Amino acid sequence: MPMPAGTGSVAHALFVSKDRRIPKIRIQTRQLENLLDKRIVVAVDSWDCLSRYPSGHYVRTIGEIGDRDTETEVVLIENDINSRAFSSQILACLPPLPWSVSSEDLSNPIRQDLRHLCVFSVDPPGCKDIDDALHCTPLPNGNFEVGVHIADVTNFVHPGTPLDDEAAQRGTSVYLVERRIDMLPKPLTEDICSLRADVERLAFSVIWEMTPEAEIILTKHTKSVIKSRAALSYIEAQARMDDSRLMDPVTTDLRNMNSLAKIMRLRRIQRGALTLASAEVKFQIDTETHDPLDIGMYQIREANQMVEEFMLAANVSVAEQILKHFPVCSLLRRHPTPTREMLEPLLRTAAAIGLNLDVSSSKALADSLDHAVGDDPYFNKLIRILATRCMTQAVYFCSGDLSPPEYLHYGLASPLYTHFTSPIRRYADVIVHRLLAASLGIYKLPTIFQDRPQLTSIADNLNYRHRNAQMASRASVELHTVIYFRKRPTDTEARIVKIRSNGFIVFVPKYGIEGPVYLTQKGDKGGGEWFVDEQEQKIKKMDGSVSYSVLQAVMVHLEIVEPQPNRPKLQLSLI
Known part of the structure; x- marks a missing residue:
């Protein structure tokens, strides 16, 4: 917001930054009238040692202050998020639409035809970029065959192409309250790669044979062709499982999967995995005006937990496979153990209310958190939110840069972890797909994997982009919270x-x-x-x-x- 201080056609003004930490900036402009009450971008040129403020120049106008689209644009700029349209060179890398599975795909010896399986997906409502689908078939021996099928993004995104370079740079899709900024162009995210219902799609599958006690007897990784029978929302999947009258194949498989997931979850918690909580806010958005109509905390259902359990298992399974074949150049994800000092605020709060938390291990902390129940229904959730705040973020790293004890994912109590299940919206998973394919002898490992410093810098960029995406999501929630409560x-x-x-x-x-x-x-x-x-x-x-x-x-x-x-x-x- 400039303040005029001059005469004639060139006005001297002071630019006030949205970020309080930045000093006011002197600018000269001939279009002062047009800049008042606008969000503008200003570049700093110099700072005279005798002057209280630096000098700069006007770059461009973003829009009206307080306007939702303007303020959203500001969130993107502040968090260094690239929301530009994809260039023609990038779009030229995509297969022409309409796309469908070809006879070459089906006859390719690397690909298993799994179209006969009863595959389904379970996602948030309105989800168009469907990364993952599942199946669960009872076997004659009383065990189950369980599959996690992930969109085969690397079939379309090849190393060293403009499309791949762009995805590597963006690092992740960014989810704002009212829009999504994609890592990959829409034809891929919503159509070609999306595992939608009733269409044949290419996948990368992890298939297990499991006992009814959810013990894994056999693991197989394969590229595949699937045809999903149903794309369900968490709410729909939950309603099906809960409706005892329903006995159709999808519902029966859902119930079997859920009973396996419950056992897996329990076992994971017994190993010391933490059930942490965050304050996730959900808005109901008006389809016409895009203004928030309602706001509330996000509800987690059993169906959410079921999907999560199998995604975790697939990620662990793939981490083991790639590390076995590529001990020095695998991309993994670790969550450092919090130090005693980091947990101090949590311990102080707990002690003040007469709660004794044991933080000697993740298992001890998990058990303490389970026992921290008061009369207040929110009490346990609050303690978990406070515990989450004491942790550092989980990060990507290159396996050759650290020693195996440091690979630990503290929150999941897993000695080894990676990201494989969301390649449509995370570039880390694209890299992991390439590692997995090379470990199975499907493709040669791209040359970049021989360059450790380059891999380390890719991991650094992914961590930076991942964090920025989270900050932008939070800022978007704050912006919509202000819009929502402005009139209420x-x-x-x-x-x-x-x-x-x-x-x-x-x-x-x-x-x-x-x-x-x-x-x-x-x-x-x-x-x-x-x-x-x-x-x-x-x-x-x-x-x-x-x-x-x-x-x-x-x-x-x-x-x-x-x-x-x-x-x-x-x-x-x-x-």
Whole structure:
């Protein structure tokens, strides 16, 4: 937002950045009228040592401040996300549409014809980029044949092509509240690679023979052709499993899969896998205006957990296979063990409410979290959210860069892990598909895998892109939260998750929102009449008349305020 300070046709203005950490920037412009109340991009040119502000120049206008599309564009720029349309060179790499499985594909000796299997997919509602599908067939010996079928993206994305270079650079698809920024062009993500119902598609399959106790007896990896019988949403899959009148093949297979998944999940938890929680917010979006109509926390169903269990198992199975063949150039994913210092905030909070958490191992922590149940239904979820906050992010790495003990994925309690199940939306999985194909002798390993420094830099870029995508998703949620509450000031219940010197941070379970509640106003000297008891994790009035403690329920008022022009934010205040 420029402030004019000049005469004549060239105006001198101060540009105020959206990011508070950046100083105001002097610019000169002939079109000041057009820039007021706009989000603009400014480049810094120099900073005179005698000047309070750096000097820069206007680059381009993004749009009106406060407009949803403008603010979404700002989120993308701030998180270095490439949302440009795919170039003609990239699109030239795609097979022509309409595409279908050819007779060459079917007669190819590397590919198994699995079109006879009852394959189905289970995804979030409205999902078009379907990466994965499943099957579960009872065998004559009482065991089950279970398959995870993943879109065969590398059949279409070849190393060293403009399409591959672009995907490698983007690293991941980015999911905002109202739109998706694809890693690969739409013809691939929504049609050619998407494992939609009733069409033949190419897949990369992991197939196990499992006992009814979910013990794996045999594992096979193969390229395949499948034909999905049903593309279900989590809600539909759950409704089918729950409806005892339904006995059709898909529903029966779903139930069998679910009973295997429950055993697998239990076993994973017994090994010490953590069931962590995050505050995932879901918006219901108006199809016409794209404005949020409703907001709430994301519901996890048994069907979600069933799919997750088999995806985890496929990822572990593929990690073992590629590492066995390529010990120094496999792309894996690890989650470092948190240090005692990192877990300190969680331990302090727990101790204050008389909860003893054992953090000596992931198993000990998982068990402690399971026992942390109070009368409050949100209590356990809150403790898990706090535990998640103490962890570092899981990261991609090249197997040759670390020693095997460091490969551990702490959260999943798995000594080995990778990403194989989402190649439509993650480039890491594309790399892993190439490793897997080479390990089976289907293709030669691309030359890049001989170049360790290059692989390390690919892993670094993937970590950077992955993190930016998460930050952009969160910023998009914050933007839509502001839009939603702008016309809807609300009173609701919240839980205190952290005590601060001037108030506390609360979590609002109904909306999955978190924010500060201030007890003292800015400018109060020495926190006014409040003091913090670190030991008990309480903030108290000096006279002892009122106190607030961690995990306590409070009523808060939510409304949008603009403390500074054009910086609207959600304010939470105590009722």
